[in-house]
Amino acid sequence: MTRTPLIAGNWKMNLTYIEAQALLEDLVENLKEAGHKADAVEVAVLPPFVDIRTVQTVLDGSGSGIAFGGQDISEHESGAYTGEVSGTMLKALGATYAAVGHSERRQYHGETEQVTNAKVKAALANELSPILCVGEPLEERKAGKHVEYTLAQVEGGLEGLSAEEVKKVVIAYEPVWAIGTGEVATSEDAQEVCHEIRDLLATKFGDEVADAVRVLYGGSVKSSSIVDLMQQADVDGALVGGASLKADEFAKIATYNVAA
Numbered sequence: 001m002t003r004t005p006l007i008a009g010n011w012k013m014n015l016t017y018i019e020a021q022a023l024l025e026d027l028v029e030n031l032k033e034a035g036h037k038a039d040a041v042e043v044a045v046l047p048p049f050v051d052i053r054t055v056q057t058v059l060d061g062s063g064s065g066i067a068f069g070g071q072d073i074s075e076h077e078s079g080a081y082t083g084e085v086s087g088t089m090l091k092a093l094g095a096t097y098a099a100v101g102h103s104e105r106r107q108y109h110g111e112t113e114q115v116t117n118a119k120v121k122a123a124l125a126n127e128l129s130p131i132l133c134v135g136e137p138l139e140e141r142k143a144g145k146h147v148e149y150t151l152a153q154v155e156g157g158l159e160g161l162s163a164e165e166v167k168k169v170v171i172a173y174e175p176v177w178a179i180g181t182g183e184v185a186t187s188e189d190a191q192e193v194c195h196e197i198r199d200l201l202a203t204k205f206g207d208e209v210a211d212a213v214r215v216l217y218g219g220s221v222k223s224s225s226i227v228d229l230m231q232q233a234d235v236d237g238a239l240v241g242g243a244s245l246k247a248d249e250f251a252k253i254a255t256y257n258v259a260a
């Protein structure tokens with residue numbers, strides 16, 4: 001099984017819909033100039049909810065093959081949940097992905113393992129691929145417990161899913177200490193944990209599932225670090241924050257495989 005690499009840009013709480021349109025138009029152009037082949041490396045963006053309609057309009061008919069998704073999804077299907085956005089709403093816009101359990105959601109919005117698991121299920125129920133984010137804070141890494149901590153999050157996020165459902169999930173390993181800090185985990189650090197995640201998937205869901213699931217690395221990824229990361233056997237792409245806000249830099253990351 002050959003996994004198609006995925007380079008996903010998480011815009012976080014940045015860009016008005018007008019800025020989003022300009023960035024995306026630049027990105028489409030930069031990817032074209034850099035020789036991006038959508039069937040070799042998949043590119044996706046995760047805009048703020050209010051930008052998604054604009055993103056859909058720019059991408060529709062652009063021929064870029066860029067996918068998009070939500071940075072979050074409600075665990076509920078519909079109803080009196082003020083401020084929430086449902087899987088049905090995202091799907092209706094043509095979204096492919098929904099990020100779930102990002103460390104910023106866990107940290108600033110108190111999202112528990114149970115909520116994360118319910119959101120993974122809500123995404124799958126709406127034919128969206130969840131990007132399940134996991135990763136340890138600095139204390140856990142210092143204590144040498146980073147693998148244990150991260151695998152517990154993977155198990156929690158996938159609780160109650162069938163093997164067929166797990167195949168549709170993308171897992172993003174994002175050590176919290178490397179997010180937005182400029183501190184990139186070494187490619188060996190990324191490989192160690194991504195490999196353990198794949199091992200866990202094999203044990204729990206079988207080799208076919210472990211072979212199919214894409215495991216990304218996230219945390220201060222830049223064009224200068226992507227090539228080494230992508231050379232690791234179990235790293236299938238990147239979840240990019242800050243660097244996805246610059247069209248030329250993000251296009252460079254997404255075309256790491258194109259000879260200069």
Ligand SMILES: O=C[C@H](O)COP(=O)(O)O
Nearest residue numbers: 010179180219220241242
């Ligand atoms: O979702 C993306 C990650 O939080 C990484 O963000 P960063 O590339 O700004 O460190």
